[in-house]
Amino acid sequence: MQTIILDASQIEKKITRIAYEIYEEHADDKEIVLAGVVEGGYALAQKISQALKKISPLKVTLLKININKKTPSKETAVSIDKKENLSGKTIILVDDVLNTGKILSYSMKIFLQSPVKSIRVAVLVDRNHSLFPIKADYSGISIATTLQEHITVNLEAKGKESVILKD
Numbered sequence: 001m002q003t004i005i006l007d008a009s010q011i012e013k014k015i016t017r018i019a020y021e022i023y024e025e026h027a028d029d030k031e032i033v034l035a036g037v038v039e040g041g042y043a044l045a046q047k048i049s050q051a052l053k054k055i056s057p058l059k060v061t062l063l064k065i066n067i068n069k070k071t072p073s074k075e076t077a078v079s080i081d082k083k084e085n086l087s088g089k090t091i092i093l094v095d096d097v098l099n100t101g102k103i104l105s106y107s108m109k110i111f112l113q114s115p116v117k118s119i120r121v122a123v124l125v126d127r128n129h130s131l132f133p134i135k136a137d138y139s140g141i142s143i144a145t146t147l148q149e150h151i152t153v154n155l156e157a158k159g160k161e162s163v164i165l166k167d
Contacts, residue, residue: 007161021138032091032092035092037093041095042064045094048094063080078106078107086116088115090119090120094121096124097127098125098126099129105134123136126142145165
């Protein structure tokens with residue numbers, strides 16, 4: 001069975017709210033870095049970036065985090081798509097769904113090699129199943145699910161974006 005949790009207009013409102021929250025917290029910064037986990041996290045980071053550009057003067061740098069989700073602990077499992085000076089910058093890790101926190105934990109590793117100002121987490125859906133010490137600082141929706149249920153996020157088709165819960 002499938003249940004639509006968020007439709008396109010609801011997703012747009014959630015992304016706008018996340019952008020406002022980010023801007024409110026980081027209004028004194030000149031620049032922030034949105035680092036999206038491939039695939040869904042990067043698509044969400046792009047949308048948050050667009051929303052931020054409409055409402056704030058912040059310079060937004062987009063980075064794509066490539067991670068081998070099957071073996072994230074391997075030394076070469078995590079990389080970013082471009083070399084960027086991250087010193088003193090605020091990094092916002094972005095993923096579509098926060099489930100156990102494993103992927104975001106390993107994604108964070110690459111940013112801990114620089115003296116960044118802070119690291120925050122933004123997700124569209126927080127499933128509340130943390131096994132790793134990761135919490136969402138900005139989330140579109142927090143939903144209690146069972147481990148057997150699956151959340152599917154579609155951010156690719158303009159006007160047809162959706163968040164679906166599958167039993």
